[in-house]
Every structure is written in C-alpha cells, then in structure tokens.
C-alpha cells in the first residue's frame with residue numbers, strides 16, 4: 001500500500017468515521033461507561049465467531065451470575081459451561097474460567113492494565129489483547145478483526161489474499177498508522193462498527209458510508225470483490241448416531257465428554273458417535289456404546305435427526321431410543337454418566353445439537369416410558 005494514502009485516510013477517520021460512529025454506534029451493554037475491563041474481556045471472548053444478537057442475552061446472564069473474576073473463579077466449571085450452553089466454542093468458557101483463577105492468584109482479581117501482562121494471559125491473542133488494552137485501558141493498540149480486515153481490503157481494493165499472514169501484517173501496519181493516539185479505543189470500535197453495520201460482507205451500503213469518498217472498491221463499483229480469499233475447501237459432513245437410553249424407572253442415560261482436549265470437552269451428551277462404512281444406524285449406536293461405556297444395548301425407534309454445523313464440518317445426528325441389554329455403564333471413553341428424568345436436563349451443560357434432542361424429548365406429549373418403546377422384557 002502506498003504510504004501516500006495514509007494522510008487522507010487519517011483525515012477521513014477523524015472527520016468522517018468518528019462523527020459517523022458518534023451518531024450510529026449501537027447501544028451495547030459492554031459499551032456502557034465506565035467500562036469495567038472484566039466486562040470488556042467477557043464480551044470480546046463471547047463475540048469471537050458469534051453475532052452480537054446471539055451474545056447479548058448470554059452476556060447479561062453471565063455478568064449477573066459472575067460479576068467479577070473472583071466470582072467466576074469460585075464457580076464450578078459445570079456452572080460456567082451451563083451458562084455458556086448453546087453459545088458454541090466451549091473452549092472459550094473453559095479458558096476464561098482458567099484465566100479467572102490466574103487473575104485471582106496473580107493479579108489481585110483484576111485484569112492487568114499492562115498490555116504485555118494482558119498478552120501473557122491464556123486466551124489473549126493479538127486481537128483480544130489489543131481490544132481489551134484499548135477499550136478498557138486506552139492503550140494505543142490497533143485491532144484487526146474480520147470486520148476491520150474487510151473494510152481495509154475494500155478501501156484499498158487490495159488484490160492480496162487476506163488469509164495470508166503477510167497480508168494480515170500489512171493490514172495491521174495500516175491499522176496502526178490510522179490509529180489516533182488520543183482516542184485509540186474509539187477508533188478501533190468505529191472501524192469494527194462500520195464493518196458490522198455498513199461495510200457488510202453482502203450488499204455493503206456504500207451510499208451511506210462515511211468513507212465513500214476515499215474508498216477504491218466503491219469507486220470501482222466492486223466492493224463485494226473484496227476481501228480476496230483463497231477458496232475454502234469443502235467442509236466434511238459426518239453422520240452421527242446417539243442413544244437415548246431408558247431404564248425401567250424411565251430415566252435417561254447421559255454421559256460427560258472427557259474433560260481435557262477435544263471439541264465440547266466437559267459437556268454432557270447422549271452417548272454415541274460417528275457411523276462407520278457399511279454400518280446401519282442401529283449398528284453404529286450399539287458399537288459406539290460398547291466402546292464408550294462397555295454396555296450392550298438394543299436400539300429402538302428413531303426420535304429425531306438434528307443437522308448442525310461446526311466451523312470445520314457439519315453433522316447429521318440421528319437419535320434413537322435404546323435400552324441396556326447387558327452391562328453397567330463404565331467410563332471407558334467418557335468422564336462420567338448420570339441417569340436423569342426429562343426435567344433434570346437443566347442441571348447439566350449440553351452442546352447445541354444435544355439440546356435439540358432434549359427439545360424433541362420435551363416436545364413428546366408425555367415423558368418417554370420404557371415400556372412404550374420396549375414392551376417385551378430384555379432378553
């Protein structure tokens with residue numbers, strides 16, 4: 001990028017972008033003054049890969065239940081995961097819980113104001129460190145998130161692939177150069193807000209944009225051609241089975257995923273797993289339960305099929321009623337298990353796909369009864 005553009009962009013930031021932001025910024029709870037660093041941090045973590053509308057109720061509930069790092073650190077992880085339930089990317093919840101412990105132990109229960117100390121905390125990458133340091137403490141550090149990258153790529157009509165580290169470095173230099181030292185947090189937020197409200201991925205509202213006069217992509221009438229990105233690989237699709245196992249007391253078996261590593265670690269689920277080549281769905285579920293919990297089961301009627309998209313793959317989750325034929329649940333590939341009624345699910349944190357199974361169970365006109373699905377005694 002030509003450095004000759006910097007002065008005109010800086011002038012546009014001060015004369016156009018900031019006044020636009022002052023008039024158009026959304027009234028969001030984490031922007032309420034004064035801005036406690038803790039609230040800024042929690043909002044930034046929740047907003048990663050997640051829309052503002054989705055985050056709002058979670059943020060309010062979370063701050064009400066855990067108003068500061070000490071309250072968060074004192075809570076069991078299960079309570080934290082329960083409040084996070086449905087928000088996805090559960091590693092974030094585990095990480096902030098861990099970080100809260102560190103804050104209590106090493107920083108007097110507060111987020112440190114020093115950017116280097118912030119950056120050393122778990123889960124504080126370059127973006128989160130710059131966001132918390134600038135929004136909460138006024139440090140002159142420029143943020144570069146997906147919204148900012150899109151706006152910059154369009155302003156410059158940048159031909160480079162924005163997925164490449166070299167391009168990100170270039171854009172970070174631009175963000176640094178355009179940061180006004182007297183209002184770093186406001187400038188950062190203004191770029192992000194412009195990307196969220198005006199310079200949107202589809203149908204950017206160029207005529208309403210305060211930076212229209214300095215935007216190359218708008219001049220070329222090709223804003224949606226930017227940012228340039230390498231074509232994404234097709235995401236894999238997995239077929240997965242889950243067992244809703246009933247016992248003679250009409251309780252349902254749920255299992256807790258291993259606590260360390262892996263997706264959805266520590267969450268509860270209806271046990272099951274991925275179908276293998278040539279297997280029918282009942283065969284898949286029976287095999288998975290043998291491997292995971294050491295029980296032989298009889299797989300009964302289908303309850304629901306749930307489609308769900310994760311970042312790197314999609315799944316189709318087929319839930320079937322089942323009962324144990326032999327064995328007692330053991331923790332071979334799971335951390336714990338529990339027998340619960342339909343009304344007790346709320347005490348356990350589940351992933352979104354499993355919550356859909358719970359919804360299907362609750363939508364049944366009456367609680368599922370063992371003898372309705374398995375009228376004959378177990379062999």
Ligand code: SF4
Pocket residue numbers: 151154155198199200204205206207209210211212215216217218223
């Ligand atoms: S003029 Fe259009 S493309 Fe350029 S920054 Fe504004 S909204 Fe984005």
